[in-house]
Amino acid sequence: MEVFEVIQPGPLTTVQDLGRHGYQQYGTPVSGAMDDYALRLGNLIVGNDEGAACLEITLMGLQMRVVEDTIVAITGADLAPALNGNPLPMWEAVAVHGGDIISFAWPRSGCRAYLGVVGGIDVPKVMGSAATYVKARMGGLEGRALRAGDRLRGGKPRPRVVGRRLPPQYIPEYRGQSELRVILGPQDDHFTEEGIYTFLHSEYTISTEADRLGYRLEGPRIEHKTGADIISDGLPLGSVQVPGDGLPIVLLADRQTTGGYTKIATVITVDIVKLAQAKPGDKVRFLQVTEEEAHEALREYEQTIYTLKHWLQQGH
Amino acid sequence: MIYERPRFLPGGEKALFIEFGNVITPELNCRVRHMLLAIEKAGIPGVIEAVPTYRSLLLYYDPLQIGYKELRERLEALEQKPEDSEFPKPTVTEVPTIYGNEYGPDLEFVAKHNGLTPEEVVQIHAGTAYLIYMLGFMPGFVYLGGMSPKIATPRLETPRIKIPGGSVGIAGSQTGIYPAESPGGWQLIGRTPVKLFDPYRQPPALLQAGNYVTFVSITPQEFARIKGEVEQGTYVVKETPMA
Numbered sequence: 001m002e003v004f005e006v007i008q009p010g011p012l013t014t015v016q017d018l019g020r021h022g023y024q025q026y027g028t029p030v031s032g033a034m035d036d037y038a039l040r041l042g043n044l045i046v047g048n049d050e051g052a053a054c055l056e057i058t059l060m061g062l063q064m065r066v067v068e069d070t071i072v073a074i075t076g077a078d079l080a081p082a083l084n085g086n087p088l089p090m091w092e093a094v095a096v097h098g099g100d101i102i103s104f105a106w107p108r109s110g111c112r113a114y115l116g117v118v119g120g121i122d123v124p125k126v127m128g129s130a131a132t133y134v135k136a137r138m139g140g141l142e143g144r145a146l147r148a149g150d151r152l153r154g155g156k157p158r159p160r161v162v163g164r165r166l167p168p169q170y171i172p173e174y175r176g177q178s179e180l181r182v183i184l185g186p187q188d189d190h191f192t193e194e195g196i197y198t199f200l201h202s203e204y205t206i207s208t209e210a211d212r213l214g215y216r217l218e219g220p221r222i223e224h225k226t227g228a229d230i231i232s233d234g235l236p237l238g239s240v241q242v243p244g245d246g247l248p249i250v251l252l253a254d255r256q257t258t259g260g261y262t263k264i265a266t267v268i269t270v271d272i273v274k275l276a277q278a279k280p281g282d283k284v285r286f287l288q289v290t291e292e293e294a295h296e297a298l299r300e301y302e303q304t305i306y307t308l309k310h311w312l313q314q315g316h
Numbered sequence: 317m318i319y320e321r322p323r324f325l326p327g328g329e330k331a332l333f334i335e336f337g338n339v340i341t342p343e344l345n346c347r348v349r350h351m352l353l354a355i356e357k358a359g360i361p362g363v364i365e366a367v368p369t370y371r372s373l374l375l376y377y378d379p380l381q382i383g384y385k386e387l388r389e390r391l392e393a394l395e396q397k398p399e400d401s402e403f404p405k406p407t408v409t410e411v412p413t414i415y416g417n418e419y420g421p422d423l424e425f426v427a428k429h430n431g432l433t434p435e436e437v438v439q440i441h442a443g444t445a446y447l448i449y450m451l452g453f454m455p456g457f458v459y460l461g462g463m464s465p466k467i468a469t470p471r472l473e474t475p476r477i478k479i480p481g482g483s484v485g486i487a488g489s490q491t492g493i494y495p496a497e498s499p500g501g502w503q504l505i506g507r508t509p510v511k512l513f514d515p516y517r518q519p520p521a522l523l524q525a526g527n528y529v530t531f532v533s534i535t536p537q538e539f540a541r542i543k544g545e546v547e548q549g550t551y552v553v554k555e556t557p558m559a
Contacts, residue, residue, distance in 0.1 A: 021376075024367045025352075026513070026521035027451040027495075126515045136455050136496065138515060186325035186333045231340060232452065232459070234367040234374025236327035258369055258452030266328030294329035295379045302380060 002067040003117055003154035006146050010061025010104065015121050015140035016114075018051040020129035024257040030237070031131040031139065034112055034212060034253050034276035036269075037172065037305070038076030042116030044309050045073040046093050047161040052120030053130035055146070057104055057113045059279075062146070066100040071118045071157050077110025077174060077277055092165035095157065110174035110277035119155010133254060164312055170304070176282045178274040180250075181289045181297070182240065182265035187230060190262040191242070195223035199240075199264055200286055204248065208280045212254040214241075215275060217284065221246030224262065232260040238267035240286075250275060268294040270301040318344050322351075322395060324388055329379055334391060335372040340461065342447050344371050349526030353403050354394045360387070368525045369450040370459070408445050408528040410554040411493070413484050414539040415442075415506040422503035426469045426486060438533055440464050441505065445528040445558070446491065456495030456513025456521045460529065463491045475501035482508045484531065506531070509543035510553060528558055 006013075016039065019032025033039035033056055040050040055062070060079055074081045074090045081088040082103050088094060096102065104113060123130050123141055132140025141150060188196060204219035228244040235241075239251045241261045250267055251259075252275065267275065268289065278284065289297075318337035325333040334351060337344045348368045355366055355375070362381030367374040377387055415438045416423040427434045446460040453459075468489040476499060479485075483494045485502030494500060495512035508531075512522050523529055534542070545551035 022365045023455075023520065024365055024374075024376075025451065025525065026455060026519060027453065027457050028455040028520070127520060138455070183326050183328055186327055186335075231338065231370045232450070233333065233335075233369040233372045234327070234331075236331040236374065236376070238328050256453060257367055258450065263327075266326065266331075268329050291326060291329050291384055295384070298329060299380060 001153060001156065002151050003070045004064040004102075004152040005067055006062075006064050006148055006150040006152070007101070008061055008063040008148060009146040009150070010057060010059070010063075012058040013062045013146040014056050014132040014134065015053050015123050015130055016056040016132060017053045017130045019131050019253065020127050020133070020139070023127050024234070027257055028127065028136070028138075029133055029254050029257060031133040031212075031253050032129070033114065035076050035114065035273045037273045038112070038114045039116070040305055041091070041166060041170075041308065042073045042075035042114045043120070044305075044312050045075070045091065045161070045164050045166065046071055046116050046118045047158055048116060048118065048120050050305070050309065052116070053123060054117070055115040055121060057115060059111060060104055060106050063101065063103040066096045066098055066102065067151070069095070069097045069157055070154055071095050071161055072102070073116045074113055075116065076113045078108040079104040079110075079113045080106050080108050081113065089165070091171050093161045093163060095159075095162045107279065111279045112276055117154040118157055118161070122153035122155070135254065160315065164315070166308065170308060172273070172277075174274075174277040176278075177284070178271075178278060178282070179285050179287050180271045180274060181268045181294065182286050183268060183291055183294055184265045184288060185263075186233075187262040188264055190225055190230070191264055192223045192225055195225075196264070198222050199248070200288055203283050203285055206278050206280050206282045206284065210278075210280050212252060214249050214251040214255055215278070217248045217250065219247070222248065222264065228262050229260055230262055232258045235259045235263075236266055238269065238272050239263045240265045240267065252276070268297060270297050318347070324391070327374060331374055331376045332384070332387075333372050333374050334395070337371050340370050340449065342461070345447065345449050345526065348373050349406070350403050351395060352526070354397075355391070358390070358394055360390055362387070369452070405557045406527045407555045408530055408558050409523060410530055410532045411508050411510055412534045412538065412542055413442070413506040413508045413531045414534050414536065419507040419539075420484070420505040422472075422485075423505045426467060426503050426505055429469045430467055432466070437467050437505065440467050441491065442531045442533045445530045448523050448525050448527050448529055450525045451521060451523075454495060454498065455515075456523075458492060458512075458523050458529065460491055463489060465489060469503050471501040472503060475499055479504065480507065482510070482512070484508060509539055509546050510551070511546055522553065
């Protein structure tokens with residue numbers, strides 16, 4: 001059933017889920033939500049599978065009219081969400097009614113908000129996923145960002161989920177500074193000792209060239225031993241590529257599947273969400289961890305989501 | 317060189333690289349292909365996907381399903397075992413291509429640059445089986461090896477804003493096919509009516525890493541006929557085992 005009509009799309013609002021896996025060997029990027037935690041929790045709060053399709057709203061500007069009664073949860077960045085002009089509580093299942101206006105005014109904290117709706121945003125899956133990859137016009141709504149006049153379909157309301165909310169200690173705070181844990185490699189041996197030291201002991205600023213593909217950082221230059229070019233190979237999520245200018249680029253959801261610059265390190269999965277919510281001007285530092293530490297962090301992260309899933313299902 | 321033993325390199329806590337060497341050669345790429353086939357056949361639980369490239373394989377896995385140590389042991393065992401005869405031969409796919417005129421506006425330039433006639437360029441370009449080293453850059457884009465240096469031509473000084481999908485081009489010593497409309501600086505010598513990438517086909521990419529492709533020169537009439545068949549979904553490309 002039709003649930004929303006877009007009045008204003010904002011600078012970039014797309015349909016996303018957990019991404020398109022299994023097709024990178026054919027040159028197709030993974031895409032999917034930049035902030036994995038916010039998308040999964042948004043879905044769980046309204047009683048969906050954690051990977052259902054949501055709207056990813058960047059910075060501001062989305063305005064929609066509710067067509068048929070439904071239930072939504074807004075998670076991720078605080079973009080001053082409002083329902084008919086009144087503050088709309090976040091990380092909570094809220095009933096909305098035909099004619100209501102949902103709007104996002106400006107970024108109070110964080111960069112990307114997620115709007116989950118009962119039943120998920122209903123778009124055809126392409127290669128197993130609803131995620132929008134705008135560059136190849138694939139997935140989501142006709143492979144593009146939302147436009148004024150678009151009508152979105154969702155599921156029927158399940159009244160019993162209304163009022164479910166996440167306990168406050170599980171709501172992340174997005175600060176303008178974050179520490180990103182990294183595992184060195186695969187090409188850390190292409191950098192001088194000094195280069196590695198610079199990378200691990202400097203503060204970097206997110207530049208204005210920061211989008212779903214990746215974030216270009218500004219700060220001290222990282223020294224290569226001989227050169228920045230390698231024979232092109234694969235690009236995992238969170239790869240920190242250092243081209244010839246010595247400035248790192250962290251590659252994110254819409255990154256290409258392969259690349260030809262040295263990769264000094266990879267940001268661990270659970271810290272990608274911090275970057276997803278960082279904006280140009282925000283500061284980051286890199287902290288080296290081992291694979292075991294990263295696996296432990298991932299185990300804890302997944303355990304938290306698992307616990308919350310069951311807690312929410314018990315009707316909290 | 318090709319390493320004696322492959323290097324296992326970390327790509328974060330959910331991915332690892334298996335690197336076989338540091339050169340671009342068919343022998344090395346063949347080892348990447350064999351490793352990919354061996355992994356697919358082994359069906360290791362927790363392995364999500366593999367991305368083969370010129371000289372390495374990037375393997376995505378779920379560390380909560382399989383630990384790094386166990387995965388690495390299984391991969392090392394797979395790597396040591398195989399005999400070439402265990403793997404199916406690579407195939408060669410014929411890509412019908414119309415050369416020159418509005419389909420290949422730079423064919424004349426490529427010919428002039430290399431002191432050849434346009435017919436000679438076509439003969440050289442279409443007479444080769446190119447190794448598909450890897451896919452990347454955009455869905456369905458193939459990186460090919462084996463083009464004759466006789467037709468190598470630098471990129472355009474000013475890239476075109478819009479190149480039609482299916483365009484066949486030359487950039488330096490490389491040749492390739494644009495799977496979809498895109499900006500680009502390649503010298504365009506022809507166009508194929510065949511779809512290199514279709515998200516509703518399984519697998520979605522027509523060409524796969526480790527196999528070969530060859531271009532077959534076609535007439536405007538054949539181009540129109542094949543284009544019609546492609547649109548109706550009845551066209552089947554010719555794919556045969558590599559000799």
